Amino acid sequence: MEDEQRRISDCCASLHEHIQKWKKLNASGVRVANDLINLKLQTDYVDGAESWGSLSNVKDLPGRVIAKLQDDVEKKYEELKIIFEALREVHQKMGSLSRNVRAVSQLMWISNGEEASSKPLFHTMTACQFSKRFEQLYDIYTHELAVKETIIGAIPDEQNRDTLTLYISTWLHEPYIDESSIILLESMLIETGLKKT
Template sequence: MEGSARKIKDNAADWHNLLLRWERLNENGFNVAANIVNLRLSQSDQRQLLEESFSPSSPLSARTGAAAELQNECCKLQEIIDKMVTVVTKMQNLVTSQQGIQDLEDFQFGPKGRTFPLFHTWNMKQFELSFVTLWKSFSQELKLKQTILQELAHTGTSDLCMVYLSCWLYQPFIPHQVRLTLEALLLETGHRPL
């Protein structure tokens, strides 16, 4: 296998590896986000208990310790988001690579493309469409996760915290169809047996 077929097959393997990395980062990020929510809710509970008991505010060292712990967890989540940005940037590079392959194929075979498929059934446009679909979904999900990062430690209600955690865990911008697209890409390129 050489030329366009080799490059597309390599890109499909890269997509699979990036998805696995994303899933690992998502799981780690969820655990850190849950820690942030737990810290935030425990701070809110402590504040409420202090207000109800009419005692002066808690000792400064306890408040700064909790704030430092919360800041540390937020920094961990920022590091995870930064790694997710790297993953999405690599996905964008794969889209650019596929568009380059498409341009080369158009130059070699004209606007109608090859008369035979590179692998099983897909033409070049289907590869490009699948790459763009995957990238757009992960880009949108990254934006959501960046918003969650900005809001999570400042959220006052437990209900909203749970919504943020649910959004992080269930990834609404990466529907099941996206995973099917990747599996179809892997099947088409021979990474998965038919």
């Protein structure tokens, strides 16, 4: 039982680390997406400006400004895609942890029978309960990653200011990651003794 406890505890610690990394990446993504959208809006504004003056040296200014802004937009978009890929990597690691915990739970059931696998590993939670919670958290982050992927795909073609603002807000507030996901993680950390109450 000590080996299973150690494995579950290690997986909980790793999951906590991955979620903290996700939070940092998400904050970076919000910053970059905000910059990207502001640049897109500036490009539209400059492109839509009708009067740039009658001086000859000012007439080609809008074209130069637009080219520079479009270049900046592309750079920010690439930066956002890199952040998204880092989030995907974190998500994959969460999936590996979920599979590892499920494997521990199944091995306990196979080697010790149903009675042994229904005993708490630490205080109150069984290996099966840990497995279910890992799976729930993995599913939550799977949905959130899908939302971010949709946003990444939609930003380049979107011109509407309100829709772009909605994308930033959705990225920031992560609608699938709610209080229940925090409680799931906290309960496992407390159960394993990784966090004190």
